[in-house]
Amino acid sequence: MIDAHIHADTRPYEDFEKMAVAGIKKAVSCAHDPMKMSTSAVVLDHIHRIMENDTQRAGKNGLKLYAAVGLHPRSISSDYIRVIEKLPELLANKNVVALGEIGLETASEMEIKVFKQQLKIAQDMGIKVVVHTPRTNKKDITNITASIIEDNIETSLILLDHVDNSIIDRVRNFEGVLGITVQPQKMTPEEAVILMDEYGYDRFVLDSDMSSSPSDPLSVPKTVHKLRLAGVNEKDIKRVSYNNASEFFDI
Numbered sequence: 001m002i003d004a005h006i007h008a009d010t011r012p013y014e015d016f017e018k019m020a021v022a023g024i025k026k027a028v029s030c031a032h033d034p035m036k037m038s039t040s041a042v043v044l045d046h047i048h049r050i051m052e053n054d055t056q057r058a059g060k061n062g063l064k065l066y067a068a069v070g071l072h073p074r075s076i077s078s079d080y081i082r083v084i085e086k087l088p089e090l091l092a093n094k095n096v097v098a099l100g101e102i103g104l105e106t107a108s109e110m111e112i113k114v115f116k117q118q119l120k121i122a123q124d125m126g127i128k129v130v131v132h133t134p135r136t137n138k139k140d141i142t143n144i145t146a147s148i149i150e151d152n153i154e155t156s157l158i159l160l161d162h163v164d165n166s167i168i169d170r171v172r173n174f175e176g177v178l179g180i181t182v183q184p185q186k187m188t189p190e191e192a193v194i195l196m197d198e199y200g201y202d203r204f205v206l207d208s209d210m211s212s213s214p215s216d217p218l219s220v221p222k223t224v225h226k227l228r229l230a231g232v233n234e235k236d237i238k239r240v241s242y243n244n245a246s247e248f249f250d251i
Contacts, residue, residue: 002245003027003220004179005101005130005161005207008054008065009046010034015210015217016061022221025242026251029054030068030101030130032211037075040082046075047083051095066251067093068100068130070118073111080114087121097249100130101161104148107141112148119152128248129153130179133162135186142167146174159205159248162186165195172199177248180240181209182219189223193230201236205245 001024008029058065161179208219
C-alpha cells in the first residue's frame with residue numbers, strides 16, 4: 001500500500017512502524033503549516049526536515065518516505081518569494097516527487113497569486129503537483145481552484161486532494177488524479193468505499209493526511225479492509241491503494 005499524503009513531521013517515530021507493520025510500503029509527506037510560518041527561513045527549515053530528517057525516521061521503521069515540497073496556502077510569509085526562488089532547486093532533490101501541497105484556503109488575492117506562480121514552475125519543470133482543497137467553503141473554493149488549474153497547467157500533472165461528496169460533481173471529469181482522504185472529521189473508510197463504488201477506481205488514490213489534527217495512521221489499510229469486506233476485487237483494491245499513486249508519483 002501507499003499512503004499518498006501525510007505530514008510526517010507532526011507524527012511520532014512509532015507511527016511509521018505501525019504503518020509498515022500494517023502493510024504500507026511507501027508514503028508521500030507534504031509541506032504544510034505545522035507552526036506559524038512567519039518567515040521564509042521557517043518555511044525552508046520545515047521543507048528540509050521533510051526531505052531529510054523525516055525520510056530517515058520513516059526509513060528506520062521500514063517505510064519508504066518521499067517528499068512533496070512547496071508553499072501551502074497557510075504558509076505564505078511576507079518574504080515568500082525567497083521560497084519560490086528556491087523551489088526549482090528543492091524540486092530537483094532525489095527524495096522529492098512532487099510540488100505540494102499547494103492550493104487555496106480562502107481564495108485571497110495573495111493565495112491565488114502564489115498558487116499560479118507555483119503551477120508555472122511545475123508546468124515548466126514537468127513535475128507532479130499535490131493540490132489542497134479546504135474544509136471551509138469547500139465547494140466554492142474548489143471551483144476556483146479547478147478553474148485556475150485548467151487555465152495554467154496540464155491537468156495530468158495534478159493530484160487534487162481531499163475529494164469528497166461535496167465536490168465530486170465538479171471534479172469527476174477532471175483529467176488529473178483524485179485523492180480520497182480518510183481521516184476523522186473528513187471521511188470514514190465506509191464513506192470512502194461508497195464513493196469509489198459509485199465513481200470507479202481508475203483515478204482515485206487513498207491517503208490519511210495524518211497530521212496534528214485528529215488522524216489515523218492506519219486509515220489506508222482500514223479502508224482496504226472495508227473494500228475487501230464489500231467484495232471489491234483485488235485488482236481494483238490494488239489500483240486505489242498502490243498502483244495509481246505509484247504511477248502518478250513514479251515511485
